[in-house]
Amino acid sequence: MSGATTPAPGRLDTVRRFVNTLDIDSATDALTTPGELEDWLRSASLLAGATSVGPDDLARAVVVREALRSALTANHGGDPIPAGALAVLNDAAARARLTATLTARDGWRPRPAAGGVDGALGGLLALVGDAMADGTWARLKICVNDTCQWAFYDESRARSGKWCSMQVCGNRAKQRAWRDRKAESTT
Template sequence: MDGPAELLRDFVNTYDVEGDTDELASPAELAVWLRERGLISGSDRAVDDDWALAVHLREGLRTVLRHGHEAAPAPVADLDAALAALPVRVTLASGAPEAEPLGTGATRGLGLLVKAIMDARAGGGWHRLKVCASDTCQWAFIDASKNRSRAWCSMRVCGNRTKTRAYRARRQAPAPAS
């Protein structure tokens, strides 16, 4: 994994809104996803509560990223509820605040995602992490543009669709009466 922002992007993208497919459709699939990223050991398993919490965390992240990082209280409250359910201790051992996941297995793996949020924030990747502005897409991406103004996951696909719809709507609008 390249870094915490990439991990969070990949986690949000486990659900494909446009295709309505979910890589985390069960506790077993959650365990596989966490294991493949080195967040849990080969013998760790996930249970229904872990899975429900993972989905809540993922969708809370998607909502906050979609509404911008200075999101309204409601989207932030959803994510905060998921974060509050995870056993994580904040320490100052290194001089800067760090998240230390507690628990074992999938619970600890989800706690490492909380740590990734804090690490992305501290490392500058958090504000570059976004969700596509297209309602039908909502794919997470990292905005590498100089001024962080990118709105779509892909200009060729989602950006083009959005601009074409707007153009057609303008062309079909009746001319203003003089």
């Protein structure tokens, strides 16, 4: 994905940016070392204090990232979260000791009791829980262009957005459909 996309509201955008640390279109990954993961989590205010981030943490974070991508893909049709992704996210929630916590204004919300990277990933999952509760989660989606798969926030009134950007991936899809129709009509 090369163009700009609409940010998700509030802290849900942190989830969108986390999923987009892997740019499939340009084959660049912002999370390839434990240090990069630590920097990212700190800049997103998910990790504080002294902690050591190791290769296992990085591996788990990447698995969680791809499970989130899979869960967001299901948001197109209101489909259930695929079983594999569900297992990964529930495992991460257990490691983070995600706990129902009474908040001052928003009722009971999941909050991580664990520290370190497990707690930071739990903080991301807590943002998912908050977004599910306030209805914004269903609009966070993955671009249906397989070579893109960029996370974007669907602001369309009908919640029918398919592409990260109409100008980029939407047009690519239209041109492909047009070429396919043309090929069919000439055979």
